[in-house]
Amino acid sequence: MEKNGSEALEEKRKKLTNEKQVLFEEAIDYMEAASFSHRKRNQILHQILDEWLYAEKNAIDLELNQKNIYTYCEKRTKNIPKMSTSLKMALLLRVGLLILVVYFVLQFIIQMAGLLDSNIQASSFSFLPIILLGSVGLFGFYLYDKASTKEKAVMWRGIGIVTQLTAFLLFFASMRLWDGILTIRLTLINSTVIAIFMVVFFLVAGKWKDQLEEKELEKDQNDVILFS
Known part of the structure; x- marks a missing residue:
């Protein structure tokens, strides 16, 4: 609040x-x-x-x-x-981006420390698991949350749950089976650049969330009687 x-x-x-x-x-x-x-x-x-x-x-x-x-x-x-599906997805996206912001800021700090300690080695990062988890997972959440507005709601909820589970399976499978795809070796420079981009994306997602909240307030402002 x-x-x-x-x-x-x-x-x-x-x-x-x-x-x-x-x-x-x-x-x-x-x-x-x-x-x-x-x-x-x-x-x-x-x-x-x-x-x-x-x-x-x-x-x-x-x-x-x-x-x-x-x-x-x-x-x-x-x-x-209740809260719209779009707003729920914006909140989930923002949480995911916040996690990535924290991760890449930590990587930046580690790379900075590596300048002073040669024993600290650069790590690798694969974007594929994140892309699969984010895209398939959000799509599954969309199907699940929209199920109540469709015929055969139970079936659509089931499809949504299965899709979300599939997202997690793809996430872990991609780390083991396709770990060479969309993988980069993190350095001080690219850690800094990616961290900045993630912060920008996080702020944009926050702006989108705020706009959706404002739109819902405007749309529903007459749904509750104001007595004062």
Whole structure:
């Protein structure tokens, strides 16, 4: 949660009665478990607080307690679309790129150390396993996540799972059987260049994720009633 968003939620939460503050923590737990994007979850929590504050100000009894707070959250969000497949894929892609960024930054550090210690040898890196895991794996995830919108959803989920498993099999097989394909020997120069490219790709993926989140917020902004 972004600092400003977190502070704004906390300021609103403190205006509630102690009982409502406890219930709001339950609502936060529900939202974190739900399949909403980070920004949409923030938006919904703000709107729930607005509703509760409006109700307290106008002496409206919402009849909320710890027994029915989850039911309330379900009704409150039942018409709001969950996180889109595109956004989920953007998040997965960003995590994968972050791992590669860390790896190549570490390789850069190792190569720098190699300038001072001749015993440190250059390592090799194959792009093929990463390409197979990323492309086939994301395609399998796409099939699995889109299954609910298709006929024979169970079959499509099964195909998605099998495709993802195939991605992992190809990943490990390519490291053993095709380790000479798309393989480079890492040096200080190419480690630096690749690390820079990975950082750029990571930032681009983050920008794509932010754009998808903004698009979802704009599309769904009327799906939750704002009372304040």
